[in-house]
Amino acid sequence: TKQNLLLAEKMAALGHLAAGVAHEINNPAAAITANLTYLREGMTRKSPPADALECVDESLESVGRIAKIVRQLLEAGRTAASAPRIVHNMSVSRAVRQAVSEAKLHFGSRITASVDVGDDLRAKGDVDALVQVLVNVIVNGAQAIEPERTDGRLSIRAREIEGRISIEVTDNGAGMSEETKRRMFEPFFTTKPFGLGTGLGLPVSLGLVRSMGGDLRVESRAGMTTVHIELERSTLLDVESAPALRAS
């Protein structure tokens, strides 16, 4: 059934997340172990190695990295847990407008954003989750535009195509390398400097869109990236079969 499919998808997403986390925690943990082993050997000889301070500093940095991963994970877990309050007549227009104004706080007037969204587009989904996805994607687009540029453009377009709701977010930023295209949905994969990127935006967004019965894919080349989000359109039939509405 659909419910089982959703659960299977969530378990698969959780599996990917767990694998990503294990990998990310393993590296700093291995560095800490190596440093402590080295220091311990020095202490048994009663002569701390000359680079002991360096070892300790390195280990503290690794512990900080682990703490950051755990913080991000808790945050992602909170949004994932609170995610699907799915309704059958979510206003896509409202979600797009809210996301754009939230995202604008991150990039200000440096970038020209154009919004083309139909008046009363409705889809199956959770409006908070869709806003979160769109903010992630729009901020990614803005961050892909080099800071010194003055011709940065973002376009957000939502329409109905062949009975599905299609939302496209396009930027004229740097685009993705081949490696990034391969790895963009890996939890914690980021090309941004430490502290700026979490590497969770796209994997979490993909999970949220899928939990709404939709899909998210990315098309990118030098100078242009488009994120396509597809959702199930609301039909009168859907609205009538929605449990909350039928009960009233």
Ligand code: ADP
């Ligand atoms: P984060 O933004 O924290 O790095 P994401 O999961 O949102 O993590 O994105 C992963 C990576 O995908 C980014 O670090 C970036 O390299 C690449 N990326 C995402 N969106 C775009 C875009 N619009 N243009 C170019 N690269 C992008």
Ligand code: MG
């Ligand atoms: Mg991001």
